Amino acid sequence: MSRSVMMSELSWPEYKRRIEEEDAILLLPVGAVEQHGYHLPLGTDWIMATEMSRRAAERVGGIVAPPVMYAYKSQVRSGGGNHFCGTTSLDGNSLIEMVRDVLKEFARHGARKIAVIDGHYENEFFLTEACDLAVRDMRYDGITDMKILKMRYCEEITDEAINTTYPNGYPGLSLEHGAVFETSMMLHCFPHLVDVSKISDDPPADFPPYDLYPANPDWVPPSGCLSPAHGSTAEIGKMLVDEFTGLVSRALEAEFRGAEQK
Ligand code: ZN
Numbered sequence: 001m002s003r004s005v006m007m008s009e010l011s012w013p014e015y016k017r018r019i020e021e022e023d024a025i026l027l028l029p030v031g032a033v034e035q036h037g038y039h040l041p042l043g044t045d046w047i048m049a050t051e052m053s054r055r056a057a058e059r060v061g062g063i064v065a066p067p068v069m070y071a072y073k074s075q076v077r078s079g080g081g082n083h084f085c086g087t088t089s090l091d092g093n094s095l096i097e098m099v100r101d102v103l104k105e106f107a108r109h110g111a112r113k114i115a116v117i118d119g120h121y122e123n124e125f126f127l128t129e130a131c132d133l134a135v136r137d138m139r140y141d142g143i144t145d146m147k148i149l150k151m152r153y154c155e156e157i158t159d160e161a162i163n164t165t166y167p168n169g170y171p172g173l174s175l176e177h178g179a180v181f182e183t184s185m186m187l188h189c190f191p192h193l194v195d196v197s198k199i200s201d202d203p204p205a206d207f208p209p210y211d212l213y214p215a216n217p218d219w220v221p222p223s224g225c226l227s228p229a230h231g232s233t234a235e236i237g238k239m240l241v242d243e244f245t246g247l248v249s250r251a252l253e254a255e256f257r258g259a260e261q262k
């Protein structure tokens with residue numbers, strides 16, 4: 001049997017053994033099916049959340065559960081909006097209930113160390129609610145030793161990484177959609193999924209400080225990227241991937257392996 005860290009590739013006895021005997025940390029990547037401009041695939045958010053989870057799992061003795069690919073609706077000011085063809089989203093309640101159910105299933109099979117690793121900006125408080133309700137449900141079921149860690153894989157970005165990635169000024173995390181971070185990381189991990197010849201020349205988005213319902217698609221650059229991806233390289237991607245793998249691994253070690261963070 002392989003030493004894969006991917007749950008889908010394990011037999012059930014091997015999964016059970018790792019949870020029970022190796023005290024494996026179970027990672028649940030959550031992403032989105034969302035446009036990422038002309039040059040990146042629709043799966044970028046769940047693909048990267050899964051890849052960052054896989055790399056962290058290899059360091060800390062983890063198992064990566066199949067990702068939650070569908071996500072809360074893309075918003076104009078953070079993901080370009082839900083109107084793009086291919087951006088295929090869930091209502092908030094659906095996401096909450098799906099993640100809540102899956103977390104309780106993990107618990108039912110004995111997992112007590114769980115990490116929810118998010119790769120899509122708009123998921124944040126729906127995952128908060130899912131974790132909160134799941135832990136409450138478990139308590140009612142008599143499970144009192146559960147610990148769930150939730151974070152974005154890019155929860156913390158050092159100034160050094162920002163300055164290297166954006167020497168001419170950082171647009172901020174919410175405009176980092178289909179831009180230099182994601183493009184560089186994809187170039188490092190999955191170069192065959194990136195078409196750099198299709199990187200758009202659209203200027204960065206310039207949003208007013210509010211949202212509208214229904215959304216106004218005219219606010220969004222035609223490509224769907226919120227800031228230009230020019231300057232993306234596999235080298236920058238490796239730096240970011242290493243940084244975020246370290247960030248996630250340190251968090252898991254601190255909470256689940258008794259190590260001091262940093
Ligand atoms: Zn993204």
Ligand code: MN
Binds near residue numbers: 032034045120121122
């Ligand atoms: Mn996203």
